[in-house]
Amino acid sequence: MTAQPRTEFEASLQRQGSSWTRTTTEGFADAVADAVVEPAVATDLSEWGLDFGDAPVTVDPTPAELLEATTGVAGVTTGIASYGTLAIPSDAKGTEPVSLYPERHVAVVRESDVVADVQAGLDRVAEEFDAEPGSVVFATGASSTGDMGALVSGVHGPKQVHVVVVEDR
Amino acid sequence: MSAERRLKAERIRHLLETERDAIRENTTHMNRQRYDAIERFERYEASREAARAIKEDAIERLPELIDRVRESVEANGGTVYVAEDAADANRYITEVTAEKGAETLVKSKSMTSEELEVNEALETAGVDVYETDLGEFVIQVAGEAPSHLVGPSLHKSTAAIAELFNAHFEPDEPLETAEELTNFARDYLLEYIVEADVGMTGANFVLADSGTVVLVTNEGNARKSAVTPDTHVAVAGVEKILPSIDDLAPFTELIGRAATGQEFPQYLTMLSPPVDSPPLDFESDVPLSEAEGDRDFHLVLVDNGRMEMREDPQLRETLYCIRCGACANTCANFQHVGGHAFGGETYTGGIATGWEAGVHGLDSAAEFNDLCTGCSRCVNACPVKIDIPWINTVVRDRINRGEDAELDWLVEGLTPDAEPGGMDLGKRFFGNFGTVARLGSATAPLSNWVANAGPARALAERVLGIDRRRDLPRFERQTLRAWFDARGGAAVPAGDADREAVLYADPYTDHVQVDRGKAAVRVLEALGVHVRIPEVPESGRAPLSQGMVATAGERASEVYRSLVEHVDAGRDVVVIEPSDLAMFRQEYEKFLPEASFERLGEASYEVMEYVYGLLGEGADAGELADGRGEAVAYHSHCQQRTLGLDAYTEAVLDDLGFDVVTSSVECCGMAGSFGYKSEYYELSMDVGGDLQSEFAAHPDREIVASGTSCIEQLDALFDDGTRHPVELLDPGR
Numbered sequence: 052m053t054a055q056p057r058t059e060f061e062a063s064l065q066r067q068g069s070s071w072t073r074t075t076t077e078g079f080a081d082a083v084a085d086a087v088v089e090p091a092v093a094t095d096l097s098e099w100g101l102d103f104g105d106a107p108v109t110v111d112p113t114p115a116e117l118l119e120a121t122t123g124v125a126g127v128t129t130g131i132a133s134y135g136t137l138a139i140p141s142d143a144k145g146t147e148p149v150s151l152y153p154e155r156h157v158a159v160v161r162e163s164d165v166v167a168d169v170q171a172g173l174d175r176v177a178e179e180f181d182a183e184p185g186s187v188v189f190a191t192g193a194s195s196t197g198d199m200g201a202l203v204s205g206v207h208g209p210k211q212v213h214v215v216v217v218e219d220r
Numbered sequence: 221m222s223a224e225r226r227l228k229a230e231r232i233r234h235l236l237e238t239e240r241d242a243i244r245e246n247t248t249h250m251n252r253q254r255y256d257a258i259e260r261f262e263r264y265e266a267s268r269e270a271a272r273a274i275k276e277d278a279i280e281r282l283p284e285l286i287d288r289v290r291e292s293v294e295a296n297g298g299t300v301y302v303a304e305d306a307a308d309a310n311r312y313i314t315e316v317t318a319e320k321g322a323e324t325l326v327k328s329k330s331m332t333s334e335e336l337e338v339n340e341a342l343e344t345a346g347v348d349v350y351e352t353d354l355g356e357f358v359i360q361v362a363g364e365a366p367s368h369l370v371g372p373s374l375h376k377s378t379a380a381i382a383e384l385f386n387a388h389f390e391p392d393e394p395l396e397t398a399e400e401l402t403n404f405a406r407d408y409l410l411e412y413i414v415e416a417d418v419g420m421t422g423a424n425f426v427l428a429d430s431g432t433v434v435l436v437t438n439e440g441n442a443r444k445s446a447v448t449p450d451t452h453v454a455v456a457g458v459e460k461i462l463p464s465i466d467d468l469a470p471f472t473e474l475i476g477r478a479a480t481g482q483e484f485p486q487y488l489t490m491l492s493p494p495v496d497s498p499p500l501d502f503e504s505d506v507p508l509s510e511a512e513g514d515r516d517f518h519l520v521l522v523d524n525g526r527m528e529m530r531e532d533p534q535l536r537e538t539l540y541c542i543r544c545g546a547c548a549n550t551c552a553n554f555q556h557v558g559g560h561a562f563g564g565e566t567y568t569g570g571i572a573t574g575w576e577a578g579v580h581g582l583d584s585a586a587e588f589n590d591l592c593t594g595c596s597r598c599v600n601a602c603p604v605k606i607d608i609p610w611i612n613t614v615v616r617d618r619i620n621r622g623e624d625a626e627l628d629w630l631v632e633g634l635t636p637d638a639e640p641g642g643m644d645l646g647k648r649f650f651g652n653f654g655t656v657a658r659l660g661s662a663t664a665p666l667s668n669w670v671a672n673a674g675p676a677r678a679l680a681e682r683v684l685g686i687d688r689r690r691d692l693p694r695f696e697r698q699t700l701r702a703w704f705d706a707r708g709g710a711a712v713p714a715g716d717a718d719r720e721a722v723l724y725a726d727p728y729t730d731h732v733q734v735d736r737g738k739a740a741v742r743v744l745e746a747l748g749v750h751v752r753i754p755e756v757p758e759s760g761r762a763p764l765s766q767g768m769v770a771t772a773g774e775r776a777s778e779v780y781r782s783l784v785e786h787v788d789a790g791r792d793v794v795v796i797e798p799s800d801l802a803m804f805r806q807e808y809e810k811f812l813p814e815a816s817f818e819r820l821g822e823a824s825y826e827v828m829e830y831v832y833g834l835l836g837e838g839a840d841a842g843e844l845a846d847g848r849g850e851a852v853a854y855h856s857h858c859q860q861r862t863l864g865l866d867a868y869t870e871a872v873l874d875d876l877g878f879d880v881v882t883s884s885v886e887c888c889g890m891a892g893s894f895g896y897k898s899e900y901y902e903l904s905m906d907v908g909g910d911l912q913s914e915f916a917a918h919p920d921r922e923i924v925a926s927g928t929s930c931i932e933q934l935d936a937l938f939d940d941g942t943r944h945p946v947e948l949l950d951p952g953r
Binding site: 094095111112113114115117118134136141142143144145146147148149151152169170173176177180184185186187188189190191192193194195196197198199200201202203205206207208209 | 242246292296352353354355358371373376377378379381397398399401402405406409410413414429430431432438439440441443444447448464465466468469472473480483484485486487488489490491492493495496497498500501502503504505506507508509511
């Protein structure tokens with residue numbers, strides 16, 4: 052990704068080695084098509100008014116399809132600008148495993164869901180928890196380990212993270 | 221050398237040969253990253269304060285919070301079991317797996333599960349256990365114990381892991397690089413993750429109000445272990461409970477920085493199970509959103525001694541520990557031997573003494589407690605501000621009191637202490653160094669000849685454990701105080717002086733390193749100070765470092781009584797030995813009434829700090845020796861660094877025209893009596909090797925050091941003698 056970061060969120064993504072594209076509801080399917088490496092699976096995002104159109108993704112995959120996929124496309128409920136952190140909900144449609152198992156995670160975030168810092172991100176979770184305790188992963192960059200004597204990216208979680216920022220949502 | 225000491229020395233030598241290189245590279249790397257990350261983090265102190273306050277409150281309210289966790293988890297649909305001890309926890313966990321008919325269990329990293337030895341219990345019950353954290357996986361394959369709280373396999377290099385995997389798994393192509401090893405382990409473990417019946421995790425935090433388990437990981441294995449199988453068992457010590465999600469923020473920003481220098485963990489997972497995420501049955505052809513299956517969640521809260529630690533005023537703050545490993549990474553001894561020497565049955569590093577004493581008992585803590593030299597480098601590193609050296613001292617005291625009496629008569633006459641009979645004689649000898657020094661000077665040079673003569677060294681080694689490869693301190697016949705009196709006392713009369721100071725003649729300055737004391741007197745007088753050197757007892761540092769807490773407390777009171785009238789008369793207390801100043805400014809808080817502690821602490825200065833202040837107030841630097849660009853290599857003292865005082869020495873030397881480079885090592889390795897002890901001599905020299913190689917790069921610089929032990933160590937490492945920086949300023953030099 053050669054684009055220059057325009058926001059603190061993008062600058063944080065760049066620092067952690069993640070890439071990003073900006074798009075709108077209208078350009079969403081094309082942006083996803085450009086971002087995925089096939090085979091790709093996705094969770095349904097129609098409740099956000101986002102349609103995968105002709106993008107080469109299997110929406111709502113079986114566990115076997117998930118295991119075979121190179122890319123997982125899933126929506127994240129919050130972006131945290133200061134660290135480029137993504138809030139992945141542990142929901143019934145499988146956002147958590149789709150973000151976790153494939154080597155490449157394409158995270159979809161609505162720009163209106165990007166908050167300034169960790170405290171603001173945790174405050175949003177706290178508000179949800181007040182209604183009903185739930186589950187969420189704050190993910191920052193690719194998975195990594197130093198346990199084999201040198202830093203390696205892509206362990207049990209994704210090796211690459213690409214963020215699709217939907218500007219008009 | 222006694223058999224016990226010889227065994228310990230052999231064990232340390234073996235670890236220096238086999239594990240030192242990997243441990244040292246990894247811990248010093250993480251330590252450097254930590255310094256960088258904290259320097260960039262403006263809210264560090266504020267976050268530490270907040271985290272500390274939250275932990276204090278949570279442990280205070282622990283019984284109530286345990287009840288609250290139970291309510292919340294049960295309301296979410298999970299189960300809570302509070303296990304009294306390891307056997308109780310293991311029984312419950314094996315019952316859960318038996319009920320599920322589980323054959324395979326995948327685990328993410330959890331030190332609490334190591335403490336329980338739950339893997340062995342599960343294997344005995346017929347369940348195959350797979351560690352999915354790659355460090356834990358390496359250890360599991362090797363059949364070893366973790367060597368570090370955060371990096372269990374930190375003692376193994378890439379080559380050693382490759383050798384292990386190639387022999388154990390016999391892959392088609394031999395594995396070589398870290399990437400190949402990582403990919404192999406991931407693919408191997410994935411097969412077991414997808415077929416596992418139960419996933420087990422630990423918990424970094426448990427949130428009482430919502431019944432949430434918080435996990436901090438980088439690999440993603442805890443996420444997979446928690447949400448792939450339909451049954452999740454989380455194991456956590458009761459101390460992991462925080463009241464609510466509102467208390468979480470400071471910890472999330474501290475834990476990664478403290479552990480590895482990461483600004484934020486890769487994965488901060490907050491699960492309020494049973495989670496909504498579909499259980500993954502990889503043989504099913506139903507889409508994820510339609511997957512069925514009941515999720516089951518068990519939170520096992522482990523007491524295993526923790527509620528007793530909570531009632532123990534000295535061990536209680538151990539429970540604030542968030543297991544980041546910063547105390548290990550910043551510890552010079554740990555950097556050289558790792559957790560296989562600096563650790564007990566389960567836990568490793570400085571804070572391990574508190575954990576082992578509380579969880580496994582004093583015997584386990586006694587195995588490695590001596591490796592804490594009290595250098596205090598971990599004090600500023602701890603993200604929850606635990607006084608780790610103090611915990612080590614208290615536990616040492618308890619160990620001392622538990623030992624059997626033998627050969628006491630040998631040191632009885634030398635040891636006017638308040639300690640029980642039966643403690644280690646070497647410790648008692650070093651703990652009473654003030655008396656030893658007084659006798660040494662009174663009988664010098666005879667005492668020096670006798671002490672260094674073969675038979676005496678053999679006896680000292682056998683009975684006191686003093687290694688004969690060390691040069692002993694050479695006592696001066698004329699003490700500093702005798703010299704001062706002989707010259708007619710103060711050269712600057714009180715009436716002509718801008719300030720009056722009491723120079724604290726610690727036993728080393730008074731009896732051994734007398735020159736630095738003389739230089740200090742001349743430097744202060746050159747700057748217009750009226751100097752007095754009253755008789756003041758040893759500060760208590762020597763007994764404290766041996767775990768002789770009661771004796772140290774008595775010394776503190778005596779020192780205070782000797783100095784308070786000077787403080788009341790408006791005199792400053794000037795201290796040459798940094799470890800004694802650290803007593804006045806830090807440890808005396810434990811021994812003196814608050815007002816007394818504050819009064820003495822505020823009136824006391826390290827000698828170069830004092831010179832800096834005098835120059836700042838307008839004293840004439842022209843009265844001191846001019847550096848003329850003279851090149852020096854300066855080694856600050858560990859406790860001086862912790863107090864932030866090293867900068868004054870650097871600034872004064874710089875102002876006076878010296879060209880200064882400063883060492884970056886955490887500690888010289890001598891650490892008071894530590895380097896004298898025969899079982900630790902080689903480790904002490906190995907740690908000193910870091911300082912040696914740093915200064916060897918500057919052969920043309922004169923070496924100066926602030927601490928007595930640092931000077932002794934540098935004298936052992938370099939041919940030219942080492943002086944105190946104040947000697948460079950001496951107008952009479």
